[in-house]
Amino acid sequence: MTAVFVLDAHGSVVSGSGADGLVDRAIALEAMASGRAIRTRRVTYLPVAGGLLAVSGRRAPRSDALRPFAPLAELLLASAGEPARLARDLHDSVVQTLYGISLGAGTAAELLHGNPAHAEASLAWIQETAAAGLTDLRGIILRLRPETLVGAGLATALRGVFETLHNAPGRSGWGLELDADPVVSPQVEEALYRIALEALGNAARHAEASQVTVRLAGDAGHVVLEVVDDGVGFAPDAAFPGRLGVRSMRERAVLLGGTLDIRSAPGAGTVVRAALPTG
Template structure:
């Protein structure tokens, strides 16, 4: 069902087209102008759910009014074609077919005299091709802006996670070290002072217990700062793929079964590696397709991200930025390897191999 806003917009547009025809002094009967105006606008109420059908019906009505002087329904049909290209960017060829057929070929066929070359070219660009191209361009620009916003949010989240993990390590190393030293000193004093008064013994036991509880609480608190997933994280690569796929960039993923039983370190590290490789492919490769493949055997998990971008790594190697260096360091800490090279026939391939045993240490 069309919304009240769509109904109001279409009603206002029909009234405007009808009023413009009367103001232009069209010789057609007012009833015929009203029927044509409503007919060319009415399909637009289904432009979001049935865009191609809406454009086709609007163009058909515009053709019926082709010979009516002063009637501007053709502009509404052009808007319908632009809307169809916006809502169905993957059906641009169909929209162009409707537009060219309705605004060029049929008018040229039924015209009283044949069109000249210049006239045909002008009509094709302005009325047949331009609406579909404009609608597609607006959709593409919106998707790219949304994609850029998603990338910024993903990078911000990754930065925050890394900062929190670094903070957790620093606090654990500093506070944890001192609390452990306090416990050891208290236990040593308790062991040496065998003839100490009861109050001294009780005090040392209290210091030991309080330090132990404090160390435990610090560790629990730091767990909330670390980016520790509660369930399988690497399977969330599928969600990343859905977010990064657009009409002009197809991102696919292959995930095997059994990934929910990976050790936590490998699961989390594999997700971060795939996230970084995907972000690099989308932002820098200029690819139309990106394929993510996760494979697992008894010994290791292999994560491959491959794109068909126009560039390939130079013979001298890959110029590594902080992102690639971070991926290499993460793979190294997990006991794995990271390789980056040329894909066939062109593009980039990032492959990380992480031994399962790394997360079981």
């Protein structure tokens, strides 16, 4: 079983569970002090800016296999003061996904010599997993961006969210319809930005959609945001009764006197519609 840990400059585990008995703090500090990777029988320690990336397994991986993930570990260390959900997303979603890709690549390389057909299946899995990991990482980076992005105006902010997530492989069917750029309060602007980010992230990760459209319309009193996809859909009440993302979207809208409706059914796509007063 593999495990991924990120340690700060003091050798304390910032992300990852079950480090006791696996991570040797003395060796971790030695690796950081020397600036060189150390590989033991079970764990490889790779120094990164601000700390250390440690990966365990039945056999410790080579340090060069970990280097592509160093920037991600550095991002997690840099966000250590951010909300706990962000750090959890970085570790549970992106770090583990990308390390899984690394293992899959190793398996495919071994199979190429003895079982090419199975190697092809492994390579297809790597491509799919890489696309999902990239989507997660793009969403996390968007959440780390300064709030000045939102201050540029609602339409500009939504265009930035859309373009960042759209510029990934397989997103040619995404569309943007900004029928208005309403003047809204900073609170409404940020709420709609966050709702759009969450809805687009869900569409990219879970919907298996070929078409995703973001719409914005408004008048002097109200603004409406819609994120529509033609994906697999779900039963909202049964599937997401307490999921953090859906709950947080609804709470953001309600707190500002608005509403958030989610229309979906298995096989029928999903529409996320947020309607808020402009002020």
